[in-house]
Amino acid sequence: MNIIFILIGISLLVAVTFLGVFLWAVRSGQYEDDYTPSVRVLFEDEE
Amino acid sequence: MPTTAPAIHTHVACTHCGDECPDEPIIFAEQPFCCQGCQAVYELLNANNLCTYYRLDERPGQKVKAVELPGRFDYLDQESVQAQLLAFRSDTLAKLTLTIPQMHCTSCIWLLENLHKLNPGVSESRVNFLRKELTVSYLPSQTSLKEVVKLLAAVGYEPQITLAELGAQPHHGNRALYYKLGLAGFCFGNVMLLAFPDYLSFTEQLQVEFGRFFGYLSLVLALPVLLVSARGFYESAWQGLRQRYINLDFPISLGLTALFLTSLFDILTHRGPGYLDSFTGLVFFMLIGKWVQQRTYDALHFDRDFTSYFPVAVTLLTKGGEKSVSVKDLQVGNRILVRNQEVIPADAMLMRGTGQIDYSFVSGESVPVAKLTGEVVYAGGRQVGEAVELEVVREVSQGYLTQLWNNPAFQKAEKQTLETYADKVGRYFVAVTLVLALGSILYWYPKDPHMAMRAFTSVLVIACPCALSLATPFAMGAALRVFGRLKFYLKNSAVVETLGRADTIVFDKTGTLTDTHRSEVRYVGLPLQLEETQLIAALVQQSTHPLSQRLAKELGSNKLSVANYFEVPGQGLRGVVAGREVKVGSAAFVGAETQPREGPKASADTRQSRVYMAVDGKALGCFAFYNVYREHMQEVLQTLGKRYHLAILSGDNNTEQERLRELFGSKAELRFWQSPQDKLDYVAALRQQGRTVIMVGDGLNDAGALRQADAGIALTDTLSNFSPACDAILDASSFGQFATFLRFSQDCLQVVLATFILSFGYNGIGLGLAVQGKFTPIVSAILMPISSLSVMLFATLLVRLAAYRNKL
Incomplete structure (x- = not known):
């Protein structure tokens, strides 16, 4: 059953990665405004 | 009679602002426009191939104020102003965030983010729609802050640059809350995973083998929740205590502490798995409540600082000429120049020019008040008409409005209203909890000292009014x-x-x-001929005075041209229309006899404002403007x-x-x-x-x-x-x-009370178990999340229901 230790270690590692990604997303300002991008993506490029 | 309702026309909507056009709209590029301002914006956008603006949303445009002053934005060239406004500046790039209250639709976002097409010096512009902010980066070598702001004003999105804004840091929202929430969510998920073997009987074997490891691991995971995520609750409770005031965060902190310490004790002494899943879960749910609250506040941007109404800079007259200075630096005795449409920054004496002060900002009265040289004008008024020279008699901070503002009554008022239901309930909650906790100790101690401790902590844990704290923000x-x-x-x-x-x-x-804006206009005097009406209409169209504009709207528009137009501020207008001399204004100005006022006391205080008129020197009568409810x-x-x-x-x-x-x-x-x-x-x-x-x-x-x-x-x-x-x-x-x-x-108050009762119900069940010493980690793990989640759901749904019932 020692495999449990390794499995839990791996699952934690994955979870920590996701936490890291979330913290990065907050840091880069992605949660500042969650409305405008939804509109922006629909604008057509006219160049 | 001209005052009877004009014949019903089929009005066309202005291409830019969507307002009704006058009878004969300005036609440009086969599109109708209501005024020069709207046409100018369309021209500008059309020339730059930006007419997508009009296709994205209906009626996106804002009516552009006709008044354009040459030196209005000059203060933006000032070094000190720039230093305060710009968030970042180098030789190659400058960046700042501006508040633009006018933005309201998809088209606004589109146009504001395409500023670079209108001014190549702008390298990037990003909108934060919820905050109504625009972040602009520009190249200082190609353009300037003043140019950018001028461009924004020209397309109808003049940014609000105020004293309060100066010195304010560009805020980063409340990122801390997101960090706390993310951390709590992460820890909660993992602790719950580790606690899972406890919940089910067939995993007992697993629990025996790994229980200790799981316990320590969840302790490690719970620590950041205690130290980082839950910190806000402790801080708030401590602040309350320091002001000798018990708020809802106090029992929450108490419960959280009890929960954590009990778990710590259980795990370290190998008695059991502890309540760490409940602990992390509670913090997570309560942070969600905070987040909901914050999002609601963010959407409502409130400014309580009166200085935000006042201009940033004024033109100071010195011996060396005109100089733009910050309002904060104004001193008694300074000579300042206030131009048309500028707000008077401080109480001052009129030295030169005719003051026409619009106090609509202050008193709601739309009719400008005429002031003569030597009279004192008060801060907050707006000069309409020619530029005037003023001498400051009181500093900005001592102005009349500031006095009103700084009245100690205001500060008192705030504290009293802050006392919310939740806080009030919270105080009783603490008392009841402590009594119950002590009571269970006293009851159990003679029989079973160990059980006494257990019951005591359980009571503190279950009494944690987290559901209570969630009810208010959600409802x-x-x-x-x-x-x-x-x-x-x-x-x-x-x-x-x-x-x-x-x-x-x-x-x-x-x-x-x-x-x-809808004041009723009535005509008193000799009957007006259609021709005379048109003459007057043509004349008043020329003026920006509110009464003239109101009258122009009433009389309809026409295309008679006006020669020798002259406006005497505070008195009236005159001009030659179709070869006839027309005068509109005060009785003295047009040479008319004052019409008797109706009612006994309606003399000096103007319930109605009157405008007299004369054609070729013959007084015809007057228009009276009545208040309309x-x-x-x-x-x-x-x-x-x-x-x-x-x-x-x-x-x-x-x-x-x-x-x-x-x-x-x-x-x-x-x-x-x-x-x-x-x-x-x-x-x-x-x-x-x-x-x-x-x-x-x-x-x-x-x-x-x-x-x-x-x-x-x-x-x-x-x-x-x-x-x-x-x-x-x-x-x-x-x-x-x-x-x-x-x-x-x-109704919403009722909803909150109902949710309180629901949450008390959960607490009651928990307390019942706790005083008997039967409150185990599993009961806690089930009861706590259910109570939190159901309270959130219950509150939101009931408020929706109330809104539906009130047909809102």
Whole structure:
């Protein structure tokens, strides 16, 4: 059953990665405004 | 008679702003426009291939104010102003964030993000729609801050640059909350995973083998939750304690501490797995509550600082010439120049020029007041007409409005209204919890000392009023969203409570009950011929004076040209139209006899404003402008009169007493000739009597009373550029629903109370188990999340239901 230790270690590692990604997303300002991008993506490029 | 309703025309909507065009619209590129301003914007956008603007959303444009002053944005070239406004600056790039209250639709976002097409010096512009902010980066080598702001103003999105904005840091929202929430969520998920073997009987074997490892691991995971995520609750509880005040965060902190310490003890002494899954879960759920609250607040941007109304810089006249200085640096004795449409920054004496001061900002009175040399003009007024020279007699901080603002009554008022239901309940909660906890110790100790400890901590744990703390943000958040949709913007959720509890409503008259933009125009005098009407209409069209514009709207437009046009500020206009000399203005100016006023006392205090006219030196008569009450006022007042004590405070004379008495009913209190201080005192007196007062007013003039009241509501026609010191802003178009809003607030209070009962129910079950010592980690793990989640759901749904029932 020692495999449990390794499995839990791996699952934690994955979870920590996701936490890291979330913290990065907050840091880069992605949660500042969650409305405008939804509109922006629909604008057509006219160049 | 020209004043009878004009024949019904089929009006065309202006291509830019969507307003009705005059009878003969300006045609440009085969599109109709209502005014030069709108046409100019269209021309600019069309030339730059930006007409997608008009296709993305309906009626996106804003009417552009006709007044353009050459030196209006000159202060932006000042080094000190730039240093305060720019968030980042180097030789190659400058970046700043501007507040643009006018943005309201998809088209706005599109145009503002395409600024680089209009000015190649702009390298990037990004909109934050919810905050109504635009972040612009530009190349200082190619353009300047002034150019950028000028461009924005030219397309109808003039940014709001105010004193309050200077020195304010570009905020990063509240990122801390996201960090805490993310961390708590992460820890909660993993701790729950580790606690899973406890929940199920068939995993008992696993628990025996790995229990200790799981315990330590969840302890490690719970630590950051305690130290980082839950910190806010401890801080708030501590702050409350320091002010000798127990708020809801106190029992929460107590419960969390008990929960953590018990778990720590259990795990370290190998007694059991502890309650760490409940602990992390609770913190996570409560942070969600905080997040909901914050999101609701973010959508409502409130500015309580009066300095935000005042200009950033003024033109100082020195021996060396004109100099632009910051308002903060103004000193007594300084000579300043105030141009057309500029706000007077400080109380000052008029030295040169004719003052035409528009105090609509302060008193809600739309008619400018004429001031002569040597008279004192007060801060907050706006000069209309020629540039005037003023000498500052009082510094900005000592101005009349500031005095009103700094009245100690305001500060007191704030604390009292802050006491919300939740906090009040929280205090009793603590007392009951402590009594119960001590009681269970006393009961168990003689029989089983170990059980006594267990029961004691269990009581503290289960009494953690987390469901209670979630009820208010969720119920009130839902309520604020309903209100926001209907253009009733509340400062925070405490205002809903106050509105629901209020028993007295005080109204201000001018600008609040009366609609200054729709004032009724009546003609008195010799009958007017159609030709004369047209002559007058052509003349008044030339002027930007509010009464002229109102009259122009009344008389309709035509294309007669005017020669020798001349406007004497404060007196009137004259010009030659179709070969005839036309004069419009005060009685003295046109050489007419003053028409007798109606009513006994309607002399000096102008209930009605009058404009006289003469053609070829022959006086014809005058137009009188009457106050008109807002639409739906009668219904609203009738409904309110049944449930509330009503009062009206008017700065005007009492000529309309009878009319108001009829509207307000016999029980209402009517007061006239009220100064701002009187209004404030009256509201204060009502509160002394133990009444909960809602004050409905507008402008800065009744700001004192607005703040003094438990809930101050500003009724305004122009939401975008007006945010006075108040607890709520009501768009004038929603005034008809005011009575329903109040009833809905009451319903929301009921909802909160109902959720409290629900949450007490959970606490009761938990407490029952706890005092018996049967409160195990599994019970906790089931009961806690269920209570939190069901309270959130219950609160939101009930508020929706209440809104539906009130047809909101």
